Amino acid sequence: xxxxxxxxxxxxxxxxxxxxxxxxxxxxxxxxxxxxxxxxxxxxxxxxxxxxxxxxxxxxxxxxxxxxxxxxxxxxxxxxxxxxxxxxxxxxxxxxxxxxxxxxxxxxxxxxxxxxxxxxxxxxxxxxxxxxxxxxxxxxxxxxxxxxxxxxxxxxxxxxxxxxxxxxxxxxxxxxxxxxxxxxxxxxxxxxxxxxxxxxxxxxxxxxxxxxxxxxxxxxxxxxxxxxxxxxxxxxxxxxxxxxxxxxxxxxxxxxxxxxxxxxxxx
Numbered sequence: 001x002x003x004x005x006x007x008x009x010x011x012x013x014x015x016x017x018x019x020x021x022x023x024x025x026x027x028x029x030x031x032x033x034x035x036x037x038x039x040x041x042x043x044x045x046x047x048x049x050x051x052x053x054x055x056x057x058x059x060x061x062x063x064x065x066x067x068x069x070x071x072x073x074x075x076x077x078x079x080x081x082x083x084x085x086x087x088x089x090x091x092x093x094x095x096x097x098x099x100x101x102x103x104x105x106x107x108x109x110x111x112x113x114x115x116x117x118x119x120x121x122x123x124x125x126x127x128x129x130x131x132x133x134x135x136x137x138x139x140x141x142x143x144x145x146x147x148x149x150x151x152x153x154x155x156x157x158x159x160x161x162x163x164x165x166x167x168x169x170x171x172x173x174x175x176x177x178x179x180x181x182x183x184x185x186x187x188x189x190x191x192x193x194x195x196x197x198x199x200x201x202x203x204x205x206x207x208x209x210x211x212x213x214x215x216x217x218x219x220x221x222x223x224x225x226x227x228x229x230x231x232x233x234x235x236x237x238x239x240x241x242x243x244x245x246x247x248x249x250x251x252x253x254x255x256x257x258x259x260x261x262x263x264x265x266x267x
Contacts, residue, residue, distance in 0.1 A: 053084040055116050062120035066102035066148055075100065076118060085114055093118070101144040104136070127170065128155040129163065139167040157188035165189065169212075173197065176216050180224055201233075208240035215239040230254050 058076055060069045079092045090108045097106040097118065104123040110116055123142060125134040133141045134149065135156065141163060154174075156166040170187050177184065183200035190196070195207040207215050218239060226234040226247065236248035 053086060054114060055080045055083075055085050055088055056114040057116070059115065059117045060120060061117065062122070065122060066144070067100055067120055067122055072097060072100060072103075072118065072120065076116075080116060085110065085112075088116065101142065102148070125150055125153060127167070128153045130157055131155055135163070135167060139164055154184045155186040157186060159189075159191065162189050169195070173216060176213075176220060180220050182220075182223065201227075203234050204236045206236075206238045206240055218245065 058073050058080060060072050075096050076093055079096050080088050083089060093108050094106050097103050097120065102122050103120060105121040107119040108116065123136050126137055127135040128149065129135050129141045133143045135141050154170065156170060158166050166187060166189055170184060173187065174184050184197060185200045186198040188196040193209040195212060197205040197207055199205065205219060222245065231252060231254055232249045233252050234247050235250040238246040
């Protein structure tokens with residue numbers, strides 16, 4: 001007698017059912033998070049809006065000798081208008097200020113609710129460079145309008161790559177000349193490495209490429225004797241000798257007057 005096959009019961013899949021109270025809490029949390037993120041986004045947009053939180057005042061401290069405060073304020077305000085008090089680009093403000101040639105450094109700080117304060121440090125020029133640029137206290141060249149050059153700055157002349165060497169040499173030479181009251185008007189370095197010095201009184205000094213310190217010592221020792229004669233003045237000195245120098249003279253006003261009187265006496 002054949003057995004009747006019994007149908008196996010179907011296995012039901014696992015079902016996870018959230019209690020209604022839990023589902024309600026989850027939906028409420030999602031809704032709350034959505035509201036928070038939406039509100040934060042709306043608030044961020046409002047804070048970034050220049051019309052809502054503008055920078056109304058830009059104060060400037062420092063400058064004034066070569067950097068016009070009005071010029072600086074106008075330059076900075078162009079950047080400030082692009083953002084609000086919270087989003088104004090401080091790096092862009094610094095960059096805009098440094099585009100003014102005489103600006104060396106700038107500090108920016110905010111003051112709630114609508115003020116921006118700028119502290120400016122001007123560059124301090126100590127030398128001219130090839131008569132068309134200036135050199136700051138760190139030995140770095142910078143270009144400004146020629147009519148803003150400070151008066152009576154000594155000039156360094158040479159190739160661009162030689163500026164650090166010229167800058168250091170100038171400081172050393174001027175220090176050596178100070179005891180006898182001499183001032184450097186120009187210091188030049190030729191492509192062959194020869195040094196030429198022009199003093200404030202107009203005397204041109206050839207120093208050559210070797211024994212610079214020894215030749216400077218000779219200049220310091222002999223120069224007071226060379227200018228002791230009121231009738232003539234040393235126009236050119238050549239120190240490229242082992243133990244001496246050659247002198248090119250020009251008559252002073254007293255010398256010319258004396259020569260004139262002597263000529264009239266002979267006639």
